[in-house]
Amino acid sequence: MSVKQVIAEIRKELDNFTAVRKWKEETGQKVIGWFPPDVPEELIAAAGALPVGISGFRPETRLAEAHLPRYVCSFMRGSLEMALRGELDFLDGVVFPHACDTKKHIVGLWERNCRFGFVHNLLFPRQLNLPSAQKYYRQEILRFCSALESFTGSKITTEKYQHIVAIYNQNRQLLREILRLQGEKQLLSNEDFYLVVMSSMLMPKTESNFFLTKLLNELTHGKGSQNMVPVVLSGSLVETNGFLKILDNCRLIAVGDDLYTGYRYFCLDVDGEDMLGGLTKRHFNQIPYSGYYSERHQKSEFLASLATERRAAGIIFIHLMFCEQENYEYPEVKQYLDRKNIPSIRIELDYQTQAWGQLSTRLQSFAEMLGVV
Amino acid sequence: MTFKRIEFKTKNLLKQTMERYNTRALQAAQEGIPVAWVTAVFPVEILYAMDIFPYYPENFGAAAGTHRRTEELSKIAENEGYSARVCAYTRAGLGLMYGFSDFGKEIPKPDILLPCNIQCACLYKWFEITAKFYNLPLFLLDGPQIDEPSWEVQKQYFIEQLNELIGFLEKTTRKKLNMNRLSEVLELSTEACTLWNKVLASAKTKPARLTYWDACILMGPIVTLRGTKEALNYYSELSKELEERDKGNISAVPGEKIRLYWDHIPIWPRMRFFSELFGFHQAAVVCSLYTHSWAYRFDPERPLESLTENYLREFVNWKFERRVEKKVKLMREYDVDGFIFNLNNSCKPNSLALVEKRNVITEQLNIPGLLLEADMCDLRFFDEGTVKNRVESFLEMVSRQ
Known part of the structure; x- marks a missing residue:
């Protein structure tokens, strides 16, 4: 079997959420959607439900327009559109981490218009510096656990949790290995690589592990x-066609990123022995993210060292239009990279209204500057 | 337009109070008083109790809007790489910082930065940038939403952070917090809030004695000086003046025919335009959650718990239903005939769900609601012709009902 064939198989499983629907039909259990970043999926799975990442990259929105002002990012707009169209009808619940103002304030619209049996606000600390943050994080995890348990009717036992963690850690290890090989061999297109990452969010992890093992082989x-x-990509997330196709055509290959539909999703394993301690450790050791304040983790330094370590020729910022957090952070990071002589370019993406032609020209020139011939 | 706003006799006292505040802000550095930049929803009582001067850069953002400087300052920020789509207050502040000409002259340079993210994530990002720019200490007070049935976890977290904040302040400023002094400040703050709400309530009478447009100007001291005697003094005088207005049956909008609710922040550079436009049509905007935000009631016996209960429960920190309830409650109390929601592209927390809220409230109260689309400061996102047409046809509709 070739790489292409494995990718085709994965693609088939994702089409119309086939893998998720199949799981639900077979098990009769609940499916819980989550928004990025940093929702501990392990807990959802340990409570007997299937966690599914929600990622709405619709090329057009119609129904969501009646609910949202213009200045909501295309990711959250597209996700609501999918829900309103009934395309997420397999979901029994949704988890919203309050990591940005849009996610915090859009919850009410989902609750009113989508009518899921379970909507949970994950109120993680937005500062990672003080001792209070870790203590509070643990409390929020416990609150999440009991909300999950009462919804699914299934206790999160140590045994179940450890079993889940082993599967999830394996999944992350596989993804990390695939990313490492990308740097070495460039066997997957950008489009396929991020599709592979996304696939892990859209199918049971045992099935994902099966495909990833096959692919890795x-x-x-x-x-x-x-x-x-x-190159290194920086931003919050990336959709799997549009932009990545352009990147492929420009002959630039992502070998590292800080995206939550990328490296952030699988960079850290979790210690299964101590649930609270393990989850806390992972959360507070995550790579920098614009939604959390931390004195220790500076995005500028992180990106510069990632680029060096991965031998990237430059950094492409893929910021979602209307995402203020990413934008506020950018000038300082950019100046830092300039000082380090790391070339970078920033593009603002709106998955619904993007002028792809113009973007392609800009990326083409950047690629030429980086030495693509 | 023929409508003319009735000036307040206490106008000069307000002017002096605010001028003194601004002068003190700029002189603090020379007098060795540490200046802390704070966001509007911040337990500033702790700072007053420690003789740390709290400065609200948001006020500068609003003033830049009022004096139509937002666009000019924003362009400086945009040249640095900030998007024209982020909060206009922050763009003005960043523009001033990078343009540096007036920094330290017009607004005080901070010694410490104390953002609280209850309102939004934009302000703290602005403070973070400023802290990095000047290499200054920053303390982010994190206020998670409290829409859960039980908010004990969030409450404990906030109280713990207040203790950490006090430790941080004592360390960075070498000043000690005296708890008795804090209790005094809390009492002063509560009194000022009570008076402020009494002032606002004088718009409940028909006709209203003051409008929302007035309140947006009169709110200066409650935002900046709550917890001080100056605030108390000003609001006692203002309150007396409003009692006089009541006795004399003086109406803020002569011949008041329509009463309205305006949600949240005004469009600062066009305040007069709106005040005159509504006034001309004998429409009084009588209330807003914005001006009613400062309604704190502290218990001096339980300072930190009480600060937490008040600040964490600020209206913006509740979920959809509770925020709708709060709006509806005000609309009922002030007996309004309609309401105006502005989709302010500078402020997602306040306007992201307004389309839906309009529908819910209209259904619940059977009164019409108008949606406007304009930035609170940046006139590049304001189309006067469209706004005027929409307001006028709305008012026509309201008066027909």
Whole structure:
């Protein structure tokens, strides 16, 4: 079986959420959607439900327009559109981490218009500096656990949790290995790589592990080339066509990122022995994110060292239009990278109204500057 | 337009009070008083009790809007890489910082930055940028939403942070917090809030004695000086003046025919335009959650718990239903005939769900609601012709009902 065939199989499982629907039909259990970032999926799974990442990258929105002002990012707009169209009808519940103002204030619209049996606000600390933050995080985790347990009717036992964690850690290890090989061999297109990451959010992890193992096997034995220029992507998330296709055409290859539909999703394993301690440790050791305040984790330094470590020729900021958090952070990060002589470009993405042609021209020039011939 | 707003006799006292505040802000550095930048919803009573001067850069944002400087300052920020779509207050502040000409002259340079994110995530990002720019200490007071049936977890977290904040302040300013002094400040703050709400309530009478447009100007001291005697003094005088207005049956909008609710922040550069437009049509805007935000009641016996209960329960920190309830309650109390919601692209927390809220409230109260789309400061996002047409046809509709 070739890499292409495995990708085609994965794609088939994602089409119309086939894998999720199949799981639900077979198990009769509940499916709980979550918004990024940093929702501890392990707890959802340990409570007997299937966690599914919600990612609305619709090319057009119609129904959501009646509920939202113009200045909501295309990700949250597209997600609401999907829900309103009934495309997420397999969901029994949704989890909203309050990591930005839009997520915090859009919950009411989901509750009123989508009528899920379970809507949970995950109110994680937005500062990571003080001792109070860790203590509070643990309390929020416990509150999440009891909300999940009473919804699914199933207790999160140590045994179940440890079983889940082992599967999830394996999943992350596989993804990390695939990313490492991307740097070495460039066997997957950008589009396919991020599709693979996304697939892990959209199917049971055991199934995901099966596909990832198969894929990894092909990649390990595949003969790579080195004809694309490596870059790092920075932002919150990336959709799997549009922009990534352009990146492929420009012969730039992502070998690292700080996206929550990318590296952030799988960079850290969790210790299964001590549930609260393990989850807390992971949360507070995560890579920098614009929604949390931390004196220790500086995005500028993180990106510069990631670029160096991954031997990237430059950094592409893919910011969602109307995402203020990413924007506020950008000038300082950009100046830092300039001082370090790391070339970068910032593009603002709106998945519904993007002028892809113009974007392609800009990326093309950036690629040429980085030495793509 | 023929409508002319009735000036307040206590106008000069307000002017002096605010001028003294601003002068003190600028002189604090020379006098060795530490200046802390704070966001509007911040337990500032702790700072007054410690003789730390709290400065509200949001006021500068609003003033830049009022004096039509937002666009000019924003362009400086935009050149630095900030988007024209982020909060206009922050763009003005960043523009001033990078343009540096007036910094330290017009608004005080901070010694410490104390953002609280109950209102939004934009202000703290602005403070974070400023802290990095000047290499200054910052303390983020994190206020998670409290829409859960039980908010004990959030409450304990906030109280713990207040203790951490006090430790941080004592360390950075080398001043000690005296709890008795804090209790005194809390009493002063509560008294000022009570008077302020009495002032606002004089719009309950028919005709109203003051409008929302007045209140947006009169609110200066309750925002900046709550917890001080100056605030108390000003609101006692203002309150007396409103009693006089009541006795003399003086109406803020002569011949008041329509009573309205305006949600949240005004469009600062066009305050006069709106005041005159509504006044001309004998429409009094009588209430807003914005001006009613400062209604704190502290218990001096339980300072930190009480600060938490008040600040964490600020209206913006509740979920959809509770926020609708709060709006409806005000609309009922002030007996309004309609309401205006502005989709303010500078402020997601206050306007993201307004389309839906309009429908819910109209259904509940059977009164019409108008949706406007304009930035609170940046006139590049304001189309006067459209706004005027929409307001006028709305008023026509309201008066027909």
